[in-house]
Amino acid sequence: MSDPFGAEEAPPALDTAQDALFLDFDGCLVEIAPRPDAIIVPERLSAVLCALAERLDGALAIVSGRSLPELETYLSGFDGPMVGSHGAESRGLEEPPLRPEGLAALQAELAGFAADKGLLYEPKSLGAGLHYRARPELQAETEAFATRAARRFPGFEVQLAKMAVELRPRGASKDGALARLTRRAPFAGRRPVYAGDDVTDEPALAWAEAHGGYGVKVGAGATAARFRLADPAEIRAWLTTAIGGDAWDG
Structure with a gap:
């Protein structure tokens, strides 16, 4: 069936020798829940992210609208770079947070x-x-x-x-976060790959497409990405395949 929103195909296998991977959290790595504090984080998720980061020589970052402290709690076993609050705060970038008055x-x-x-x-x-x-x-x-x-x-x-x-x-954005990350080791010189599900992710998906990489849209909806996966379960399976792991089991 033709997809009216552009992206039709599943993404190619990750090339761990040349890709830099950026992942949204809610709706991408974990399913959307009725309340933000009601999400279920699969037990293996942090371990898979750690193994994949090792294969990518560290070129894996979480880029989310969630607050950074929440991301660190939900992904407590993963110690790689994280960007929270739509790019306003980060771990591993040595940047001060954007903290407007009021x-x-x-x-x-x-x-x-x-x-x-x-x-x-x-x-x-x-x-x-x-x-x-x-x-x-x-x-x-x-x-x-x-x-x-x-x-x-x-x-x-x-x-x-x-x-x-x-x-x-004001001024925080996920595409801006990608631009900053890709100027730094270990991301610099690699092909940017971004996966996300929401309208908040579209600027980052478009940025990856415009800078020699590609985007992966998760779920339905119009998108700038070339590729699409149906839901977080498919994203997790795609990530696990990249480390040669068994089929995702929760």
């Missing part, structure tokens, strides 16, 4: 709106999110509120996501 006040406003509207509020180390999965009829109102909040707090900007809207530090 963070506490912004978070208080978003928390109050969520409480009033019955939405799920997600505090982040450098921003905040509003999830309307349980109340999809409030999408437009929630996005309009976030846009007004960004005007009052100019150090932040709106980031749309799956059934959610976030306020992130």
Whole structure:
């Protein structure tokens, strides 16, 4: 069946001698859950990432909208580079986090709106999110509120996501994170490969495609990526194949 959104084929096998791999977390490595704190992280995930990083000579990084402390908790066995908060904070890059003024006040406003509207509020180390999965009829109102909040707090900007809207530090982006990472060892000189599922990942998928590599879209939706896999289970199987491992078993 033809895919109306561009990407139709599964990605090629990773070339561990020349690829640099960048992976989103939610919706890519782990399945989306009704609440951000309800995800299930497969027991083998950190071990597979460590083994794959070794095959790639260290050229593997997690690039996520999650807060960095959360990523470090969920992937506690993986000690490679991580980028959190859509590029605003990192581990292994020796960069200071982007911390705009007004963070506490912004978070208080978003928390109050969520409480009033019955939405799920997600505090982040450098921003905040509003999830309307349980109340999809409030999408437009929630996005309009976030846009007004960004005007009052100019150090932040709106980031749309799956059934959610976030306020992130202005200037932070996943494609910007890829650009910085690929100038550094051990990523420099390798082919960038990025996998992600959300609209927040599209700039990074497009960046990889434009810089001699390729993107892997996870799940349905329009995409700049050339390749597509159906869900996180297929991504995990693809990663495990690259280390010569057995079929993923959870």
